[in-house]
Each structure stands twice: as C-alpha cells, then as structure tokens.
Amino acid sequence: MTDTALTPVLPTDQIPWQDLPSPAFVLDERRLLRNLELIKRVQDESGARMIVAFKGFAMWSTFDTVRDYVYGATASSLNEAILAREEMRKEVHVYAPAYSDAEFPDMLALADHITFNSFSQWARFKDQVMAARAQGRHIGVGIRVNPEYAEVGTALYNPSMPYSRLGVTRAEFRPDLLDGVDGLHFHTLCENDSSVLERVLEVFEQNFGEFLPQMKWVNFGGGHLMTREGYDIERLIRLVKDFRERHDVDVILEPGSAYGWQTGWLISSVLDVVRNEKDIVILDVSVSAHMPDVLEMPYRPGILNASEPGERAHTYLLGGTTCLSGDVVGEYSFDAPLRVGDRVIFDDMIHYTMVKTTFFNGVKHPDIGIWTKDGQYRHVKSFGYEEFKAKLS
Numbered sequence: 001m002t003d004t005a006l007t008p009v010l011p012t013d014q015i016p017w018q019d020l021p022s023p024a025f026v027l028d029e030r031r032l033l034r035n036l037e038l039i040k041r042v043q044d045e046s047g048a049r050m051i052v053a054f055k056g057f058a059m060w061s062t063f064d065t066v067r068d069y070v071y072g073a074t075a076s077s078l079n080e081a082i083l084a085r086e087e088m089r090k091e092v093h094v095y096a097p098a099y100s101d102a103e104f105p106d107m108l109a110l111a112d113h114i115t116f117n118s119f120s121q122w123a124r125f126k127d128q129v130m131a132a133r134a135q136g137r138h139i140g141v142g143i144r145v146n147p148e149y150a151e152v153g154t155a156l157y158n159p160s161m162p163y164s165r166l167g168v169t170r171a172e173f174r175p176d177l178l179d180g181v182d183g184l185h186f187h188t189l190c191e192n193d194s195s196v197l198e199r200v201l202e203v204f205e206q207n208f209g210e211f212l213p214q215m216k217w218v219n220f221g222g223g224h225l226m227t228r229e230g231y232d233i234e235r236l237i238r239l240v241k242d243f244r245e246r247h248d249v250d251v252i253l254e255p256g257s258a259y260g261w262q263t264g265w266l267i268s269s270v271l272d273v274v275r276n277e278k279d280i281v282i283l284d285v286s287v288s289a290h291m292p293d294v295l296e297m298p299y300r301p302g303i304l305n306a307s308e309p310g311e312r313a314h315t316y317l318l319g320g321t322t323c324l325s326g327d328v329v330g331e332y333s334f335d336a337p338l339r340v341g342d343r344v345i346f347d348d349m350i351h352y353t354m355v356k357t358t359f360f361n362g363v364k365h366p367d368i369g370i371w372t373k374d375g376q377y378r379h380v381k382s383f384g385y386e387e388f389k390a391k392l393s
Contacts, residue, residue, distance in 0.1 A: 025353075025368050025369070027368075038233070039226065039227065050070045054083065058354075066088070067090055072093060092113070119168065122180075129141060143181055146159070146188075148203070178214060185221060191257055194231065222256050228262075256351060266346040272340065273338060278317050293353060301349070313333070
C-alpha cells in the first residue's frame with residue numbers, strides 16, 4: 001500500500017477555523033483513518049496484534065471506528081480497563097507498575113491479558129489468577145522485563161533509565177516463578193523508529209531469549225511511531241515476522257502516539273495583547289492545564305501559519321490563562337498582527353495531550369469535537385462547572 005492509497009485529507013487552510021469553537025480539541029476523522037489504515041497494514045503484513053494504549057490515545061468517541069482496525073486496548077489502571085471493556089469492547093490488556101489488593105479483583109474480572117511488573121506482584125496475586133483460569137477464564141499472564149537498553153533522549157520518558165522501577169532486569173529475573181506465565185512484555189521505546197526496535201530486540205534476546213520457548217506471546221510495548229513520516233515500516237514488518245517465526249510466539253504491539261499522531265489540533269483564541277518589553281499574547285488555553293508536556297518534556301508545539309521568532313513580521317510571546325507565572329508556550333512569529341478573537345491553532349494535539357489535561361485554576365477546559373470525513377464539525381463534549389467541582393469534591 002502506498003500513501004496514495006490512504007484516505008485523503010483536507011489541507012488545513014481549507015478548514016474554517018474562525019467558525020469552530022475555542023478553546024477546543026478537534027480531531028480530523030480523515031487523518032485518523034489514514035493512521036488506522038497504515039497501522040492495519042502493519043498488522044496484516046507482519047502478523048502482529050495491534051492494541052491501543054489508552055495512556056496515549058483514549059478518545060472513546062472514535063472507538064466505533066478504531067475497533068475495526070485493532071485487536072483491543074491496553075489499560076494502565078482500573079478506570080482505563082473499565083473504559084476498554086465498555087467502549088472498545090474487544091480484548092482488554094492490563095499492565096500497571098503495581099496492583100492494589102482492593103482493585104486487583106475488579107481488574108482481573110476485566111482483563112484478557114494481565115502483565116505484572118515484578119515477580120513479587122505475580123506471587124501475590126497468582127492464586128486469584130489461577131482460580132479464574134480454573135473457572136474457565138482464558139487469561140494471558142505476562143511479566144514485564146527491563147532489557148536495560150533504550151534510545152530515549154528525555155529521562156522522564158525513558159523506561160530503562162538507571163534504577164527504573166519498570167520491569168524486571170535479568171539479574172532479578174526468577175525462572176523458578178514462571179509457572180503460569182505465558183508471556184513477556186518489554187517497553188523501552190518512546191516515539192522511536194523501527195531501527196531502534198531492532199537494536200532493542202538484539203539486547204532483549206540476549207538477556208531473555210532462553211525463556212522464549214516457554215512463552216506463547218511477547219509484547220513489544222509502545223513507542224512505535226509508525227505513522228510518522230519517514231518511519232521505516234518495512235523494517236518493522238520484517239522484524240515482527242522474523243521474531244514470530246523464529247520463536248513461534250504471537251507478537252503484540254501497543255502504540256499510543258501512532259494512532260493520534262498528527263490527527264488534530266487545539267484551537268485557541270487571543271484574549272488580550274499586552275506589552276512588557278515584548279509583545280505578549282494571552283490565550284484562552286493553558287499550557288499547564290491543557291498542554292502539560294510543553295513544561296514536562298519540555299517541547300515546543302507547532303502552530304499553524306507561525307514560525308520561529310523573527311522569521312515573520314510580528315513576534316509574540318504566547319501565554320496561557322492561569323495564574324501560574326510559567327504558563328507560557330514560547331515565542332512565535334506571524335505574518336499579521338494578532339488581535340483579540342484571532343485563532344491560534346496548535347498542531348498535533350490529540351495524542352497524549354488530551355489524556356493529560358487538568359482543571360487547574362478552574363479555567364475553562366477545551367471542548368472536544370471532530371472534523372468529520374464529510375467536512376462538518378461535530379461537537380462531542382463541553383466541560384463545565386460540574387466536572388470541575390466533581391474532581392475536587
């Protein structure tokens with residue numbers, strides 16, 4: 001399949017931004033379909049089982065479409081597991097760094113696959129899992145391992161950083177406790193290409209290959225940004241097929257970013273323009289509340305029809321609407337002066353950004369909407385006082 005065979009998209013300059021609500025997260029249905037078609041191609045040609053990682057993409061208003069392209073979803077909490085069962089309605093995979101005694105029975109009741117972060121957690125909950133299996137439940141059980149190799153530039157997002165709490169290292173691995181375990185799970189990628197996966201697999205097989213004959217499946221985790229332009233999809237297909245055939249196991253991939261990558265925007269509006277040695281724009285969105293990765297990573301989001309400071313005629317420092325002094329995106333330049341009411345469109349805001357928003361400072365939370373494949377705006381959700389109040393209680 002070539003790019004020309006994928007669903008075509010409408011250029012952004014043909015979207016009537018000024019007519020759309022602000023603030024609002026708006027997903028482009030056609031861009032989502034392009035990603036789903038590409039991911040499905042990898043699934044079909046490699047034999048991998050694709051599932052959606054809710055930590056990266058959990059816009060459940062799209063699941064009527066998404067479920068036709070995937071095997072299921074992966075959850076990292078009880079709430080996500082409930083969402084997977086109620087809204088995705090396919091296989092439910094669960095992994096969390098630790099399960100509590102209070103929540104584990106409910107988690108187990110929802111899960112088709114459950115991965116443990118340690119052998120101590122597996123030992124703690126094994127009896128419950130085996131009892132469920134004895135009652136006829138088909139529950140895959142995995143152990144997350146740490147290959148101790150990653151190529152992730154930001155330590156905050158590196159699952160294999162020194163002293164990582166995520167996964168069992170080879171030195172701590174317990175072959176004597178593998179009874180009942182039928183899968184291994186590793187996750188060391190973060191928006192990486194398949195060339196990085198190839199190097200990770202070499203280390204993984206060196207450290208844990210001797211246990212693969214006992215396994216039915218291996219979960220390669222997330223971070224496979226296969227929908228990014230330039231990603232080597234052919235290598236990914238080749239790697240998965242080769243691994244499956246050599247080890248006679250199923251391979252599971254659980255990307256999050258790849259589903260929502262470049263599928264939509266955060267629409268904001270100018271509320272005021274002030275001056276303090278520089279021209280400063282105050283927007284109706286908050287970096288802290290609505291784009292936290294800008295502060296955490298940090299990273300600089302793209303803005304449609306904007307450039308680096310000084311490259312265009314008018315440069316502004318863009319800030320948010322909370323009282324946090326550091327609620328600032330950065331400096332951008334525009335062709336024309338920004339006026340109150342003008343739209344400022346942040347690009348690529350659907351994956352991760354949406355799931356990490358907060359009600360900090362009580363500022364208005366962006367609406368959620370969909371720019372449909374028919375070229376219409378469909379309102380999905382607005383947030384008001386009751387959601388803010390309910391979160392605090």
